[in-house]
Amino acid sequence: AQKVTQAQTEISVVEKEDVTLDCVYETRDTTYYLFWYKQPPSGELVFLIRRNSFDEQNEISGRYSWNFQKSTSSFNFTITASQVVDSAVYFCALFIPGAGSYQLTFGKGTKLSVIP
Amino acid sequence: DSGVTQTPKHLITATGQRVTLRCSPRSGDLSVYWYQQSLDQGLQFLIQYYNGEERAKGNILERFSAQQFPDLHSELNLSSLELGDSALYFCASSGGTSGTDTQYFGPGTRLTVL
Secondary structure (H helix, E strand, O other), rough: OOEEEEOOOOEEEEEOOOEEOOOOEEOOOOOOOOEEEEEEEOOOEEEEEEOOOOOOEEEEEEOOOEEEEEHEEEEEEEOOOHHHOOOOEEEEEEOOOOOOOOOOOOOOEEEEEEEO | OOOOOOEOOOEEEEOOOEEEEEEOOOOOOOOOEEEEEEOEEEEEEEEEEEEEEEEOOOOOOOEEEEEOOOOOOEEEEEOOOHHHHOOEEEEEEOOOOOOOOEEEOOOOOOEEEE
16 A cells, blocks of 8 residues: 655744755555645645656756655655745645556645745 | 636535535546545545546545546535535546546635535
């Protein structure tokens, strides 16, 4: 069975600080996909990134960066120079193709508050 | 804007009632997924449809049902509502049946059962 753990329930940082959101996943499959989604206070779920299990390259997109480490089953998300608009709940999710169910398995989410 | 639309945005109803939530996928997407987000259960997959056919079922109650129509929009029907059904219901869509395509989510329908 697959599982995603986001151990940090809530994080508060002061604007312009860097912050890392942790994600640890469990699966016995060798092929899988990892995702991050953002849920701002308005409630919608916004796609941020998708990474497959064969691509361990880290990715940077503006102030956002992702560190994928298969050795520790982690897919951590770093926001550099945080801004108030980054305040949201962030979800890490796992997908196993061919598992018979096309569901995303989500972690419980990390609520990030950026204080001005 | 993900391109996925959901109506209504908010729904308030009483226990024992039946409601229908509607979702229109992104243009060209054939798969539609329904998820429920509640405080105690988090985000849970309910059901997937691909091009009108049911493809996968998750933790969907027997009181709940869904369908996807020829124009690819989908409806989630919730009946004999209970207080515990109060939640945010999301629809997502993706391009193919393999599921590896990214799922893009609609804005959600917030259901309150009184």
